Amino acid sequence: MTSALETADNPQDMKRIVIEPLTRVEGHGKVTLLQGSNRSIQQARLHITEFRGFEKFIQGRPYWELPVLVQRLCGICPVSHHLAAAKATDMIVGASELTPTAEKIRRLMHFGQTLQSHALHFFHLCSPDLLFGFDDDIRHRNIVGIIEDSPEIARQGVLLRKYGQEVIRITSGKRIHGTGAIPGGINKSLTQKEIRYLQGDIGQMIAWSQGALELLKKVFFEHYNYHLGFGSIESNMMSMIRADGAFELYHGGLRARDRNGESIFDHNDYRNYDQYIRESVKDWSYMKFPFISALGQENGWYRVGPLARVNNCDFFSTPLAEEARKEFIAIGDGKPVQSTLGYHWARLIELLHCAEAIAELLGDRDLVGKELRNMGNLQSSGTGVIEAPRGTLFHHYEIDELGIVTKASLIVSTTNNNQAMNESIRKVANQYLDGHRLTEALLNQVEVAIRAYDPCLSCATHAIGKMPMELNLCDDDGELIDRLEKRADGRISRTI
Secondary structure, eight states: OOOSTTOOSSGGGSEEEEEESOSSSBSOOEEEEEEOTTSOEEEEEEEOOSOOOHHHHHTTSBGGGHHHHGGGGOSSSHHHHHHHHHHHHHHHTTOSSOOHHHHHHHHHHHHHHHHHHHHIIIIIIIHHHHHHOTTSOTTTSSHHHHHHHOHHHHHHHHHHHHHHHHHHHHHHSSSSSOOOEETTEESOOOOHHHHHHHHHHHHHHHHHHHHHHHHHHHHHHHTHHHHHHTTOOOOEEEEEEOTTSBBOSSSOEEEEEOTTSOEEEEEEOGGGGGGTEEEEOOTTOSSOEEEETTTHHHHOOEEOSHHHHHHHOSBOSSHHHHHHHHHHHHTTTTSOOOOTTHHHHHHHHHHHHHHHHHHHHTTOGGGGOSOOBOOOOOOSEEEEEEEETTEEEEEEEEEOTTSBEEEEEEEOHHHHTHHHHHHHHHHHHHHHOOSSOOOHHHHHHHHHHHHTTOOBHHHHHOOOOOOOEEEEEEOTTSOEEEEEEEOTTSOEEEOO
């Protein structure tokens, strides 16, 4: 499974193609392709062009600020960082386990976060490509086009996300950057009024989640071979797993399997992740390249997120999601499903599971409990790992005797998928670039492959802002052959 990232021979003899920045992703970056004389893409690079410095910002702060502080990494998935940091500080304050009320409210918060994030990605970011086609007119291939052509689908997407945000608000105090989780537990339980409020709409959320999944499957099977093969790569996969092998988002061991579904490691204690996960650095990106140390850099890269989680788990604990998982796994014919666009299918299975799990939790009496926090002896370090919507998220902190953070290390979900995204870019470019003329459809197809991973480039590098996009095609001498420019307002023009 050797990567093509660094195998280009004589790059000075190749054509260089640049896409900058990417669109309909959270954050920004650019893509560089090097094309050989036979027109095949020899090298594909997803560049993250902004400096990552959040670990340094954290140093010097007291540990009890971390669950609130680290949420500022992102406004899309703040709960994931909130809970990962809270789990790390649980270890620091010596809370070996949480009270039932604290754990279940944290889980409810996390289900709300995952539901709203998956709804946002499917309905707002990727559904225009899936419903209208990758080469649809750019003025139509967006959320406005969805509203015009399928207003009910657009409405459901908005209300699903709103419901998830309401779960977050009630459990954490605010829809964005809440304060619900604290070292050792939570700062409030739920009231019966809040529970009844959330119960009022959860049946509709389950129904809409089922509808979205059925819509996705219909689109997938209409062009089955195309969707199965588009940007498809073979990779290892890693995710959290429950002790009995069930799908798990909040707490469990780590499982990794190879391209054939054979075990690499299983139920590993995430507190020791640095013993089997390493990170390499490239001089052309601020985002690192994690790999499984036992397999080495060339063969040890892996994928995380919905595709990995649904492939890796033995079953879902909720009935509708479990039936959906069985149908999804069947297309792998006994091996893990490797389709890059399969991420969308797996993501909607998770959306359905989150809705079901919320319904179950809302009937649990522990949500109104009064025992909110456990404490023990202060420890010098703590590690928190959680399955964020985009994949496995690692937080590790070390403190001094005064409780001040001296070291912080984060491996975010998008970083875990870094090399896999590069491989998918290369695959798509080889399939659809003719080497003579650039088209907006090609530009979008490269982005479609990246969007399938639902990358959060701000989390990975903590960048902000927007830029226009430019795609250049040059000959072997570096002379410009063709250029497309995408302006901030979305208009595209050929400038040569």
